[in-house]
Amino acid sequence: MIVTLTLNGEERSATVAGWESLLTVLRDNLALPGSKNACEQGECGSCSVILDGENVNSCLVMIGDCEAAAITTVEGIAVEGELHPIQEAILEEGGVQCGFCTPGFVVTAAHLFAGDPRPNEAAIREAFSGNICRCTGYGALLRAFDALAEDGS
Amino acid sequence: MTTKERVADRIGESTTRPDGVAKLTGNFAYGSDLWMDGMLFGATVRSPYAHARLLKLDITPAVLMSGVRAVLTQDDVPGVPGFGQVEQDQPVLCDGTARYWGEPVAIVAADDAETARAAVAAIVVEWEPLTPVTDMDAASAVGEVFRDMVIRRGDADAAGSVVIEAEYETAIQDQAPLGPEAGLAIPDGDGGLDLYVTSQWVHIDHAQIIASLDLEPDDVRCHPVGIGGAFGAREDISLHIHVAMLALRTGRPVRMVYDRTESFAGHVKRHPARMRYRHEADDDGRLVKVTVDLVLDGGAYAHTSAAVLANAAFFTVGPYNCDNVFVDASVSRTNNPPAGAMRGFGAVQVCFAYESQMDLLAKELGIHPLEVRRRNALAPGDPMATSGQIVEGSLPTLRVMQELETIPMPDASIPDDPSLLPGGTGLTTRKQDVVRGVGYALGLKNLAFSEAFDDFSEVRLVLTPAGLEIHTAAIEVGQGLVTICQQIARSVLGIERIAWVPADTSQIGSAGSTSASRQTQMTGGAVYEAAVGLRTQILERYDGDELTNDGVYRAGELVASLAEITGEQWVRYRHPPTEEPDEFGQGNPHAGFVVAAHRAVVDVDPELGLVRVVQVDTVQDVGKALNPQAIVGQLEGGIAQGVGFAIMEELILKDGVILNPTFTDYLIPTLLDVPDVRSRVIEEPAHWGPFGAKGIGESPTISSTPAVVAAIRAATGKPLTRVPVRPQDIVGV
Numbered sequence: 001m002i003v004t005l006t007l008n009g010e011e012r013s014a015t016v017a018g019w020e021s022l023l024t025v026l027r028d029n030l031a032l033p034g035s036k037n038a039c040e041q042g043e044c045g046s047c048s049v050i051l052d053g054e055n056v057n058s059c060l061v062m063i064g065d066c067e068a069a070a071i072t073t074v075e076g077i078a079v080e081g082e083l084h085p086i087q088e089a090i091l092e093e094g095g096v097q098c099g100f101c102t103p104g105f106v107v108t109a110a111h112l113f114a115g116d117p118r119p120n121e122a123a124i125r126e127a128f129s130g131n132i133c134r135c136t137g138y139g140a141l142l143r144a145f146d147a148l149a150e151d152g153s
Numbered sequence: 154m155t156t157k158e159r160v161a162d163r164i165g166e167s168t169t170r171p172d173g174v175a176k177l178t179g180n181f182a183y184g185s186d187l188w189m190d191g192m193l194f195g196a197t198v199r200s201p202y203a204h205a206r207l208l209k210l211d212i213t214p215a216v217l218m219s220g221v222r223a224v225l226t227q228d229d230v231p232g233v234p235g236f237g238q239v240e241q242d243q244p245v246l247c248d249g250t251a252r253y254w255g256e257p258v259a260i261v262a263a264d265d266a267e268t269a270r271a272a273v274a275a276i277v278v279e280w281e282p283l284t285p286v287t288d289m290d291a292a293s294a295v296g297e298v299f300r301d302m303v304i305r306r307g308d309a310d311a312a313g314s315v316v317i318e319a320e321y322e323t324a325i326q327d328q329a330p331l332g333p334e335a336g337l338a339i340p341d342g343d344g345g346l347d348l349y350v351t352s353q354w355v356h357i358d359h360a361q362i363i364a365s366l367d368l369e370p371d372d373v374r375c376h377p378v379g380i381g382g383a384f385g386a387r388e389d390i391s392l393h394i395h396v397a398m399l400a401l402r403t404g405r406p407v408r409m410v411y412d413r414t415e416s417f418a419g420h421v422k423r424h425p426a427r428m429r430y431r432h433e434a435d436d437d438g439r440l441v442k443v444t445v446d447l448v449l450d451g452g453a454y455a456h457t458s459a460a461v462l463a464n465a466a467f468f469t470v471g472p473y474n475c476d477n478v479f480v481d482a483s484v485s486r487t488n489n490p491p492a493g494a495m496r497g498f499g500a501v502q503v504c505f506a507y508e509s510q511m512d513l514l515a516k517e518l519g520i521h522p523l524e525v526r527r528r529n530a531l532a533p534g535d536p537m538a539t540s541g542q543i544v545e546g547s548l549p550t551l552r553v554m555q556e557l558e559t560i561p562m563p564d565a566s567i568p569d570d571p572s573l574l575p576g577g578t579g580l581t582t583r584k585q586d587v588v589r590g591v592g593y594a595l596g597l598k599n600l601a602f603s604e605a606f607d608d609f610s611e612v613r614l615v616l617t618p619a620g621l622e623i624h625t626a627a628i629e630v631g632q633g634l635v636t637i638c639q640q641i642a643r644s645v646l647g648i649e650r651i652a653w654v655p656a657d658t659s660q661i662g663s664a665g666s667t668s669a670s671r672q673t674q675m676t677g678g679a680v681y682e683a684a685v686g687l688r689t690q691i692l693e694r695y696d697g698d699e700l701t702n703d704g705v706y707r708a709g710e711l712v713a714s715l716a717e718i719t720g721e722q723w724v725r726y727r728h729p730p731t732e733e734p735d736e737f738g739q740g741n742p743h744a745g746f747v748v749a750a751h752r753a754v755v756d757v758d759p760e761l762g763l764v765r766v767v768q769v770d771t772v773q774d775v776g777k778a779l780n781p782q783a784i785v786g787q788l789e790g791g792i793a794q795g796v797g798f799a800i801m802e803e804l805i806l807k808d809g810v811i812l813n814p815t816f817t818d819y820l821i822p823t824l825l826d827v828p829d830v831r832s833r834v835i836e837e838p839a840h841w842g843p844f845g846a847k848g849i850g851e852s853p854t855i856s857s858t859p860a861v862v863a864a865i866r867a868a869t870g871k872p873l874t875r876v877p878v879r880p881q882d883i884v885g886v
Contacts, residue, residue, distance in 0.1 A: 033186040034179015038331040038381070039413045043816035046331060074179035087177040091169050094782040097790065098631025099176030100331035100381030106177060122572055128824045132816065134331050134382050135631050137789030138824045140782075 008076025018064035045131030055111040074103035097135035167782030184335030184351035195409035196269035200251030203809025204285035211277035220264040232367030243454035253453035255418025285488035289450035292485035304738035307477030313433030313441035332381015338400035345372030356663035383630040385494030417814035421493025426502035440475035452491035464499030470538035473529035508859035546840030553750040575763035592863025596856030601671040611662035612679035620650025627664035627676040633783040645684035670848030679726035681843035687722040749852035751860035762880025776839040776847035791853020799861035
């Protein structure tokens with residue numbers, strides 16, 4: 001089947017069997033490997049994308065269900081080569097180490113702050129409870145998100 | 154007029170990572186992102202048993218499938234049939250007996266991933282299950298060991314007035330790096346190949362790969378690739394030889410990427426341990442004698458078990474003085490998952506035991522846990538309790554404790570917000586049932602490789618009109634090595650533009666492993682020495698007295714602009730030599746030491762056995778802080794893994810089979826589980842390495858675990874002699 005998506009604001013289509021995960025199609029068919037394949041079981045959040053306004057694990061979404069969906073991946077967060085303030089804040093606070101979880105944190109943060117520009121710490125911790133980071137211990141990420149929440153823009 | 158501007162991002166500054174933007178925008182290429190048009194997809198048949206005889210292996214159904222390009226077994230290994238860093242005892246593919254669960258049996262290359270998976274399923278394998286050896290003590294008792302060693306120091310008849318005796322156990326922790334094992338092998342058309350595999354040390358891979366492929370060193374080039382975390386999991390061979398064999402057989406590029414369950418099966422783990430401890434002290438709590446019987450479970454194959462055992466044995470007393478130390482240590486061969494390197498490398502297991510002992514001693518004497526540690530603190534000039542090696546350089550054992558006590562404690566009241574109680578948003582705990590506890594621990598670790606290993610790192614600096622290039626095979630796993638090396642080079646040369654050029658095994662010699670807390674000192678040391686050499690060379694050439702980002706100055710005048718200066722400097726950097734210890738473990742096996750202290754505050758619901766780690770504070774001996782932000786990243790990240798090992802991370806085995814090889818069942822701390830961390834550093838320069846810096850990658854993971862357990866003990870009064878602490882250990886059912 002051919003599936004057509006609005007992907008990072010652009011219309012894209014791919015020939016697929018239909019049962020593949022959205023993650024697989026993004027990575028293997030649409031040359032967008034930014035979404036990561038750490039567990040492929042919906043536990044780690046490394047493959048987070050925004051699908052029709054919802055933050056989802058793309059490894060758990062079947063591509064056959066994505067016809068006409070609007071999808072934002074990590075590749076679509078920075079605008080015209082400029083880092084998004086979320087990316088800027090994570091970089092400045094040292095929230096990137098190996099970086100494998102980073103796309104998931106960036107996407108989840110974009111989703112969180114789009115809905116609530118000033119989340120409190122409990123809301124931040126809860127929002128990222130589905131994103132595993134094995135390197136940073138989350139301290140730098142939390143400081144980045146706290147700073148963004150304080151700024152509120 | 155010329156202005157000499159000081160170039161920023163030197164040592165001591167919290168420079169941002171050069172790979173940060175690529176990682177934040179999804180443009181950084183990891184091993185699992187490698188792609189080549191026309192490549193084949195590899196997949197692996199694995200043993201479902203921990204111990205079984207292979208009765209039948211029929212690959213024909215897979216060979217006959219459309220789209221399958223190769224199916225290989227152990228018979229197809231052209232060279233040395235086994236691999237391993239020390240002993241080549243693990244067959245490349247099953248040699249007729251499977252010795253652990255998930256052992257690779259056959260490999261497949263196919264046109265697409267789905268066909269490869271189908272081919273794996275089509276291969277007919279028949280097994281005769283054998284009884285697996287799963288008990289490390291039983292294996293050790295019958296001499297099934299990779300190494301045994303003793304430490305005999307001092308007077309065996311020495312005796313103390315206070316005796317503390319207990320037995321401790323640590324379970325299997327997995328490194329669980331987020332990036333899966335992945336590799337791409339590209340044949341060069343000339344019988345050789347280029348290999349891109351996630352690794353911590355491409356040169357040690359290379360040696361094992363060419364041996365098994367029966368190729369010459371020049372035939373195989375191992376390239377560094379983007380790494381999604383490592384923590385020891387990538388120090389040993391996983392799919393390297395497999396993907397290379399498939400590429401050579403098919404003449405086409407082949408990629409293999411493990412899924413999460415294969416990853417759990419496919420890399421070595423932290424050794425589980427059983428440790429029987431007897432501490433004897435005088436009435437003031439000064440250690441008189443420590444006697445330890447220590448067994449590690451090495452699993453099915455040797456890997457780095459011998460070195461892990463030595464670390465466990467040499468650090469069995471911790472950062473404390475004691476004149477009489479007697480250790481019997483062995484690492485067993487069993488049918489459990491092979492064990493090897495994980496952050497802390499043997500020092501983690503014994504730290505849990507010796508710190509638990511120090512707490513019991515303090516309790517027996519009625520003194521503060523830190524007081525008993527102060528009275529025994531190891532200092533420069535003292536002999537190591539185990540090896541007798543005199544501690545050289547800095548070791549601020551007393552200062553890390555002193556500083557730790559100045560860090561503010563969290564608000565003493567149990568929080569009202571139910572989501573901050575043990576069990577969190579499950580809301581099962583009542584505030585009035587929650588008990589708070591505080592615990593302390595210190596940890597000691599060796600720096601770089603030990604026991605006479607010829608430990609070095611090679612770096613080549615090349616100055617071109619475009620800037621300075623650092624050529625090295627050292628692997629950045631996320632810890633920030635690239636940033637640190639650039640800062641070191643900038644500080645020495647004053648040059649702003651510095652590029653990191655990952656070199657393959659044909660282009661430069663080994664940088665050693667990204668392990669043992671060694672790269673800041675070793676590759677950083679090589680960069681420092683090469684930069685000093687390059688600066689000297691350039692200044693001599695132009696008879697100058699200063700090199701800056703503008704160029705060379707002589708008496709304040711610019712005599713050569715940077716754009717016209719070229720130069721090259723190669724360095725093979727070594728740390729001070731270490732020695733093989735004698736038959737009683739005596740001698741100078743280590744290149745230096747690093748110490749850290751942790752204090753944990755926990756809230757516990759003793760009825761439900763639930764724990765919330767509220768705060769973990771740390772003071773870290775760093776020698777010199779080259780990048781304060783990167784240090785905090787190591788301290789916080791290491792503490793998260795230490796907290797994980799204290800209360801949740803455990804691979805559970807049944808008959809040698811891993812029951813929880815997924816992120817659903819192997820629990821890793823999330824943002825809801827990690828404590829607040831307050832960290833400080835102590836800067837007392839090391840006796841070697843760039844600017845006196847010490848490697849600190851492992852320390853945060855070593856003593857954070859016992860600090861958390863000590864805090865749970867303080868809250869509950871339970872003995873808790875095993876990690877991770879499970880709810881049933883607290884509840885006592």
